[in-house]
Amino acid sequence: MSLDFFDYRVRQRDYLLSIAQALVSRLNLRAVLRLILQGAVDLLQGQVGLIALRTAGKTFTFWASYGLPPAMVTSFESLVEDVPDVTSPADFFIPELGERLGEIAEETGLLLRQVVALPMMVEPQSLISGISRRAGGRTQELLGVIFVFRSHSLHFSLDDRQVLASFADYAAIAVNNARLYETAVTERRRMDALLDVSADGIMVLGPDLNVTRINRTLSTLTGWPGEEAVGHPYDALIVWARRNSERTLRQVLEAGWPARIAGTDAPLWQGRPLYVEGELRRRNGSVVSVGITYAPLLARSGRLLNIIAIVRDITRFREADALKDTFISIVSHELKTPIAIVKGYAETLSRPQAQRDPALMKEMLGAIVEESDRLASLVDDLLDASRLQAGGLPFQDIEEVDLSAVARHVVDRYRPQAQHPLVLDFPPDFPAVEGNPRRLEQVLDNLVSNAIKYSSPGGEVRIAGQATPAEVTISVHDSGMGIPLEEQERIFERFYRVESPDTRAVSGTGLGLYLTRAIVRAHGGRIWVESAPGRGATFYVVLPRQTGLALWEESSNHES
Numbered sequence: 001m002s003l004d005f006f007d008y009r010v011r012q013r014d015y016l017l018s019i020a021q022a023l024v025s026r027l028n029l030r031a032v033l034r035l036i037l038q039g040a041v042d043l044l045q046g047q048v049g050l051i052a053l054r055t056a057g058k059t060f061t062f063w064a065s066y067g068l069p070p071a072m073v074t075s076f077e078s079l080v081e082d083v084p085d086v087t088s089p090a091d092f093f094i095p096e097l098g099e100r101l102g103e104i105a106e107e108t109g110l111l112l113r114q115v116v117a118l119p120m121m122v123e124p125q126s127l128i129s130g131i132s133r134r135a136g137g138r139t140q141e142l143l144g145v146i147f148v149f150r151s152h153s154l155h156f157s158l159d160d161r162q163v164l165a166s167f168a169d170y171a172a173i174a175v176n177n178a179r180l181y182e183t184a185v186t187e188r189r190r191m192d193a194l195l196d197v198s199a200d201g202i203m204v205l206g207p208d209l210n211v212t213r214i215n216r217t218l219s220t221l222t223g224w225p226g227e228e229a230v231g232h233p234y235d236a237l238i239v240w241a242r243r244n245s246e247r248t249l250r251q252v253l254e255a256g257w258p259a260r261i262a263g264t265d266a267p268l269w270q271g272r273p274l275y276v277e278g279e280l281r282r283r284n285g286s287v288v289s290v291g292i293t294y295a296p297l298l299a300r301s302g303r304l305l306n307i308i309a310i311v312r313d314i315t316r317f318r319e320a321d322a323l324k325d326t327f328i329s330i331v332s333h334e335l336k337t338p339i340a341i342v343k344g345y346a347e348t349l350s351r352p353q354a355q356r357d358p359a360l361m362k363e364m365l366g367a368i369v370e371e372s373d374r375l376a377s378l379v380d381d382l383l384d385a386s387r388l389q390a391g392g393l394p395f396q397d398i399e400e401v402d403l404s405a406v407a408r409h410v411v412d413r414y415r416p417q418a419q420h421p422l423v424l425d426f427p428p429d430f431p432a433v434e435g436n437p438r439r440l441e442q443v444l445d446n447l448v449s450n451a452i453k454y455s456s457p458g459g460e461v462r463i464a465g466q467a468t469p470a471e472v473t474i475s476v477h478d479s480g481m482g483i484p485l486e487e488q489e490r491i492f493e494r495f496y497r498v499e500s501p502d503t504r505a506v507s508g509t510g511l512g513l514y515l516t517r518a519i520v521r522a523h524g525g526r527i528w529v530e531s532a533p534g535r536g537a538t539f540y541v542v543l544p545r546q547t548g549l550a551l552w553e554e555s556s557n558h559e560s
């Protein structure tokens with residue numbers, strides 16, 4: 001063994017070692033390729049080296065050069081002009097390599113007599129599925145070509161080719177790693193974007209149930225910033241104020257979830273998801289209704305890799321549920337009373353004694369008519385409310401409406417039964433507004449009947465009107481129980497009633513003001529209340545004097 005040979009081996013080992021180090025450290029691809037090229041040129045006693053990589057369009061671009069002024073690199077392009085796309089290193093060749101080299105040497109004036117070119121090949125891997133797409137086991141993908149040039153006329157030997165092949169392998173690994181890394185980064189970006197646009201909260205847990213990442217929605221929902229949540233056990237974020245399911249994820253996991261479905265060939269990552277529902281306590285102490293689906297991600301061996309948790313805010317479903325309950329209880333209560341009265345009177349009337357007393361008969365029939373009217377108007381309100389929910393109240397018949405006359409009409413209707421002084425306060429020249437007379441009467445009727453319902457007998461109810469050139473304002477004032485400030489917005493919501501013994505003593509559905517506000521808004525107007533508990537209430541309705549049908553339809557959609 002000559003000293004030269006020994007020295008050569010040492011240098012080869014040193015190069016391969018530093019290349020291996022460069023590969024594992026995160027050096028950029030160009031730097032790694034240059035290092036590889038330098039080693040190859042040096043060990044093969046060449047003078048010039050080039051690495052060309054195949055780009056997406058299957059053409060080649062030079063990525064690293066050695067021993068060449070950069071400006072000269074383009075002169076070598078003919079070498080990679082029509083490299084055949086091979087699937088095995090054995091098939092690789094570059095047509096007329098010798099002639100091309102001659103032309104390049106002539107063009108550049110460089111003394112280049114010999115060239116060796118070897119393919120850089122890898123077995124393609126699909127990063128996403130982790131499953132090799134190898135067809136027939138040996139199909140490889142051509143990533144690039146490594147060239148070494150000599151200025152002396154010594155031919156490259158088989159040994160030389162083997163040395164270069166090991167460098168080509170390293171170069172292929174470097175390129176492949178860079179490519180996989182890039183794919184991984186792109187995938188991750190895509191995943192981040194997907195996670196972040198999701199309206200559901202999403203969290204990925206490790207097998208130890210620690211958080212590995214959470215998306216923006218879940219950050220907002222829980223109050224945990226993403227970076228801070230990572231590394232915490234999942235139950236630091238998922239804190240239940242109340243839980244509908246018996247067991248937590250941790251308990252279910254300890255009990256053996258997710259069990260593999262024996263005897264099936266179902267993809268293992270589809271292990272059965274687990275659903276938990278309840279009231280989640282946020283970091284700031286407030287509570288939100290959520291439903292969480294935990295989906296296990298299993299390795300092929302069945303080992304648990306991750307759990308993906310989808311956290312959905314179900315407040316709206318809960319509210320809808322609560323509303324349905326309210327609806328049923330209100331409607332049944334409100335329907336029962338008049339039906340019982342009608343039935344009672346009808347039974348009495350069917351007895352012969354009653355028929356002999358015309359005055360009693362008249363009184364009872366009157367009561368039956370009155371209760372039937374109440375039932376009919378309750379049904380009307382319910383229908384209106386459901387139409388409104390479905391996208392607006394259909395309005396037609398727009399006319400000039402004299403609201404002072406409407407107010408008088410409403411007051412006249414209540415006067416016989418009300419034990420309250422009902423006062424009208426309109427200026428004589430009070431102008432008309434454009435609107436639907438029946439619906440505007442419904443507005444005043446609701447406000448006046450509420451003023452009577454929610455104040456004690458004897459208390460004055462005053463309906464006043466004022467006008468400006470563009471608008472009219474109607475106010476309905478009572479000196480009754482009043483409305484606490486925090487309830488003054490909510491009373492306009494569907495089925496909403498103030499929760500107090502005084503209110504409970506008065507029958508009602510909580511639909512009147514909801515419909516009233518919808519009608520006012522459909523006219524392009526506004527409604528609000530000024531009140532304090534025990535100090536009476538004043539409802540204000542402002543309506544534009546002129547409104548077109550167009551405006552009307554448009555605004556009927558903005559019901560909240």
Ligand code: ADP
Nearest residue numbers: 450451454482491497498508509510511512513
């Ligand atoms: P209802 O009267 O059928 O309950 P409304 O929608 O007309 O439904 O009113 C909603 C709630 O607003 C009432 O239940 C009551 O608590 C409150 N409210 C309405 N008008 C008055 C008023 N003039 N004074 C005090 N509270 C009122």
